[in-house]
Amino acid sequence: MKFFKVEMIFKIGMALCSLIEAVVGMEKDVIVIGGGCAGMVAALEGREEGAEVVILNRGPIGLGTNSALSNATFSGPTMHYAPEKYVEDTLQIGKGINRELLVRLMAKEASLGFSLLRSLDLKLVELSDGYYVKSTRPDLIPGITLVRALAGEIGKVSGIEVLTGLYVTGILKDAEKVYGVRGFDRKGEEVFIYAPAVVLATGGAGAIYLRNDNQKSIMGQGYYLAAKTGLELWDIEFVQFYPLVIAQPGLPSLLLYPPYPQEARLINAAEEDVLEKHGLGDPNKAHVTERDRFSAILFQEGLKGPLCMDYRTVPTSRWKRHPLSLLTRMKFDFQREPFAVSPAAHFFMGGVRIDENGQTSVPGLFACGEVAWGLHGANRKSGNALMECFVFGRIAGRSAAQCALNRRISLPKLKESSKDFSYHSGSSRETLRGLRRRIREIAWTCAGVVRSEKGLREGLAKVAESEIELKGVAPQTVHDKRLKEDLMGAAFVLKAVLTASLSRKESRGSFVREDFPRQDDLNSRINSCLAYNWEEDRLSIRYHPAG
Numbered sequence: 001m002k003f004f005k006v007e008m009i010f011k012i013g014m015a016l017c018s019l020i021e022a023v024v025g026m027e028k029d030v031i032v033i034g035g036g037c038a039g040m041v042a043a044l045e046g047r048e049e050g051a052e053v054v055i056l057n058r059g060p061i062g063l064g065t066n067s068a069l070s071n072a073t074f075s076g077p078t079m080h081y082a083p084e085k086y087v088e089d090t091l092q093i094g095k096g097i098n099r100e101l102l103v104r105l106m107a108k109e110a111s112l113g114f115s116l117l118r119s120l121d122l123k124l125v126e127l128s129d130g131y132y133v134k135s136t137r138p139d140l141i142p143g144i145t146l147v148r149a150l151a152g153e154i155g156k157v158s159g160i161e162v163l164t165g166l167y168v169t170g171i172l173k174d175a176e177k178v179y180g181v182r183g184f185d186r187k188g189e190e191v192f193i194y195a196p197a198v199v200l201a202t203g204g205a206g207a208i209y210l211r212n213d214n215q216k217s218i219m220g221q222g223y224y225l226a227a228k229t230g231l232e233l234w235d236i237e238f239v240q241f242y243p244l245v246i247a248q249p250g251l252p253s254l255l256l257y258p259p260y261p262q263e264a265r266l267i268n269a270a271e272e273d274v275l276e277k278h279g280l281g282d283p284n285k286a287h288v289t290e291r292d293r294f295s296a297i298l299f300q301e302g303l304k305g306p307l308c309m310d311y312r313t314v315p316t317s318r319w320k321r322h323p324l325s326l327l328t329r330m331k332f333d334f335q336r337e338p339f340a341v342s343p344a345a346h347f348f349m350g351g352v353r354i355d356e357n358g359q360t361s362v363p364g365l366f367a368c369g370e371v372a373w374g375l376h377g378a379n380r381k382s383g384n385a386l387m388e389c390f391v392f393g394r395i396a397g398r399s400a401a402q403c404a405l406n407r408r409i410s411l412p413k414l415k416e417s418s419k420d421f422s423y424h425s426g427s428s429r430e431t432l433r434g435l436r437r438r439i440r441e442i443a444w445t446c447a448g449v450v451r452s453e454k455g456l457r458e459g460l461a462k463v464a465e466s467e468i469e470l471k472g473v474a475p476q477t478v479h480d481k482r483l484k485e486d487l488m489g490a491a492f493v494l495k496a497v498l499t500a501s502l503s504r505k506e507s508r509g510s511f512v513r514e515d516f517p518r519q520d521d522l523n524s525r526i527n528s529c530l531a532y533n534w535e536e537d538r539l540s541i542r543y544h545p546a547g
């Protein structure tokens with residue numbers, strides 16, 4: 001590990017305050033937080049522009065990310081899919097509250113994103129609205145092939161350093177601009193890294209929900225970091241739920257990867273055929289064109305009893321091919337037994353506002369990928385998240401590099417306040433695990449697929465109680481310290497989702513209120529904007545006309 005840890009020099013006479021002097025930490029031009037597709041693309045492009053870059057990720061880059069779980073489907077204009085049609089489709093799925101500026105920019109820059117994808121020596125297969133990456137093995141999730149290729153590129157480039165096992169807890173900012181980050185390493189020791197430009201590529205927050213198909217650590221740390229830095233969160237109430245995720249006890253809650261076999265039957269507790277009962281037809285079509293309705297129907301059906309997918313009549317020969325081959329690796333006989341499925345949290349449409357250069361409202365701070373807001377509106381077109389990582393990762397990486405090279409910081413004799421990181425005795429693990437379960441349950445029952453005023457208010461009261469308990473937990477190990485940080489972020493994001501959901505009095509796209517079941521274009525074609533007052537620990541909301 002090649003980064004410097006902060007040396008703590010306690011000065012005589014400074015015992016009264018807990019200020020320590022941060023002797024020089026690592027200095028770079030650009031810091032990228034997050035090693036998923038967005039972060040890796042930003043790093044490669046920032047380096048192309050001439051910057052010295054460091055990627056910070058809590059786990060291994062590539063593999064430990066949501067990008068690795070993806071189906072590696074990219075949507076964007078091609079020779080056979082006109083830019084105007086792409087814009088129209090994206091806006092239509094976003095139900096008119098996307099930022100059109102970003103949608104049009106994406107259409108314009110998609111060819112550059114696709115060029116980068118092609119340069120990665122991957123096998124691309126053309127779709128009617130984009131491409132997908134063919135997995136190197138039928139029993140491998142396609143996203144793994146994708147992230148391995150990107151991580152391989154990073155490994156070849158000098159000038160990009162990768163620090164794994166580093167958890168970022170704060171963005172350093174003076175009155176005008178950012179100048180680095182702080183965090184802690186595998187040993188729990190505090191680390192400061194300095195740069196004139198920082199790219200937030202921290203992904204979404206799906207794993208704050210009891211049912212989700214994300215990596216288990218994706219709990220909205222980026223939104224929390226952004227809010228602590230003074231950024232507002234936009235449209236954070238819009239969470240996409242994927243209709244079909246494995247919910248069989250003992251199995252990982254993995255997305256049931258499409259395409260679904262024609263023989264598949266989806267059965268409810270009353271043994272009715274759910275697709276037939278609700279006129280959903282072919283699940284391959286429904287999960288793309290009616291994802292909101294499909295998820296909401298399955299959620300309501302699931303309240304009455306378990307939902308089961310039955311693949312028993314799928315011919316044996318098909319199980320060797322993707323995607324069924326993925327299931328053969330699990331300890332369950334999918335060929336002989338129906339298995340439980342449920343909708344689950346999949347993607348966050350809301351997030352941090354950026355301009356055409358990927359710049360946030362804080363000078364020197366950029367954002368890209370799932371943490372950024374604007375492209376998707378009320379729901380996301382399938383394939384647009386990875387395309388967003390490539391297009392906006394490229395833009396943010398290049399802009400951050402230009403910003404850094406034009407504005408080198410002269411490192412001041414920095415005085416960073418530091419906390420006491422000695423660990424406390426007593427058991428924190430069980431308490432934290434209990435709190436994680438509780439926060440996830442609150443998210444699922446109160447801010448899940450179908451919401452109501454009563455549930456949202458209950459959720460806010462319950463999450464406030466959990467937060468008080470959480471603040472009182474003294475982590476005993478580095479693992480617990482990470483978990484506590486995760487949960488502080490999760491509780492914050494959940495409060496934000498509940499608060500914004502309570503104020504939106506309509507249903508639109510992925511956002512369903514049972515007490516306001518209609519889309520209200522007259523009053524609610526608006527984007528919510530949530531600001532966090534750190535001193536008062538208070539969220540306040542305002543609205544902007546969409547567009």
Ligand SMILES: Cc1cc2nc3c(=O)[nH]c(=O)nc-3n(C[C@H](O)[C@H](O)[C@H](O)COP(=O)(O)OP(=O)(O)OC[C@H]3O[C@@H](n4cnc5c(N)ncnc54)[C@H](O)[C@@H]3O)c2cc1C
Nearest residue numbers: 034036037038058067071072073168203369370383385386
């Ligand atoms: C099962 C599944 C299938 C999907 N399939 C598709 C698809 O086919 N097409 C499509 O377009 N989209 C798909 N999506 C969505 C898409 O994969 C994600 O939106 C996208 O990969 C997000 O990329 P990212 O780089 O923004 O974040 P991620 O890939 O999630 O990476 C973010 C990284 O940042 C790290 N991090 C966060 N906070 C910190 C911190 N404070 N300190 C250090 N590290 C931190 C995280 O641990 C993580 O490793 C899918 C999503 C899922 C869950």
